[in-house]
Amino acid sequence: MKIGLQDIYLNRNMTIKKEELETMIIQAFPEAKVEIIDLAGDDNHYSLIITSKRFSGISRIDQHKMVYEALDGKMGNELHALTIKTLVN
Amino acid sequence: MMDKNIKEEIVEKVSQDDLHLFMKGTPLFPECGFSNTVVQILTYLDAPFSSTNVLENEDIREGIKEYSNWPTIPQLYFKGEFIGGCDIIKEMFESGELKEELKDVII
Numbered sequence: 153m154k155i156g157l158q159d160i161y162l163n164r165n166m167t168i169k170k171e172e173l174e175t176m177i178i179q180a181f182p183e184a185k186v187e188i189i190d191l192a193g194d195d196n197h198y199s200l201i202i203t204s205k206r207f208s209g210i211s212r213i214d215q216h217k218m219v220y221e222a223l224d225g226k227m228g229n230e231l232h233a234l235t236i237k238t239l240v241n
Numbered sequence: 242m243m244d245k246n247i248k249e250e251i252v253e254k255v256s257q258d259d260l261h262l263f264m265k266g267t268p269l270f271p272e273c274g275f276s277n278t279v280v281q282i283l284t285y286l287d288a289p290f291s292s293t294n295v296l297e298n299e300d301i302r303e304g305i306k307e308y309s310n311w312p313t314i315p316q317l318y319f320k321g322e323f324i325g326g327c328d329i330i331k332e333m334f335e336s337g338e339l340k341e342e343l344k345d346v347i348i
Contacts, residue, residue: 212332213311213323213324213325216329220311225312227312227313228306233275235327236328237328237332
């Protein structure tokens with residue numbers, strides 16, 4: 153679908169549903185404990201807390217990169233604001 | 242692929258000062274809450290930094306994401322190395338790690 157300026161102003165097609173976000177994360181991290189909060193109720197500002205043993209021994213930057221990879225390029229595009237906190241269990 | 246000149250410009254920016262922040266807006270007038278958070282933390286720590294407003298340069302805005310393989314702005318560089326975006330800098334600040342890491346440059 154073509155996205156017009158109007159859509160961008162109105163934020164149409166530039167959002168992601170919580171369920172979709174959750175599915176992408178769980179698919180990439182089936183072992184993890186995942187908590188997602190829709191911060192503003194606008195499908196656009198989320199907080200993600202993800203706990204996985206796969207983060208063990210990996211730098212914070214690379215842990216976050218693993219999460220971004222799971223989101224398959226959506227971060228910074230459809231997904232505007234996602235606060236990420238990675239924890240190791 | 243990023244233009245060679247853009248990459249050179251980025252390398253120059255991240256190596257000219259100990260701390261360089263790629264942000265939306267300026268330290269006095271941040272145009273994004275995440276950029277603002279990093280500015281506030283660095284100011285609180287008395288850590289001098291230079292900055293680039295990516296909203297003024299689309300090539301740098303896209304180039305920096307490719308340079309660090311990191312999809313979002315702000316991005317903080319310390320001694321030429323990417324050390325984190327807003328979440329990581331905030332976490333490092335809260336744990337005291339950031340103050341420790343930046344101790345050489347804090348006034």
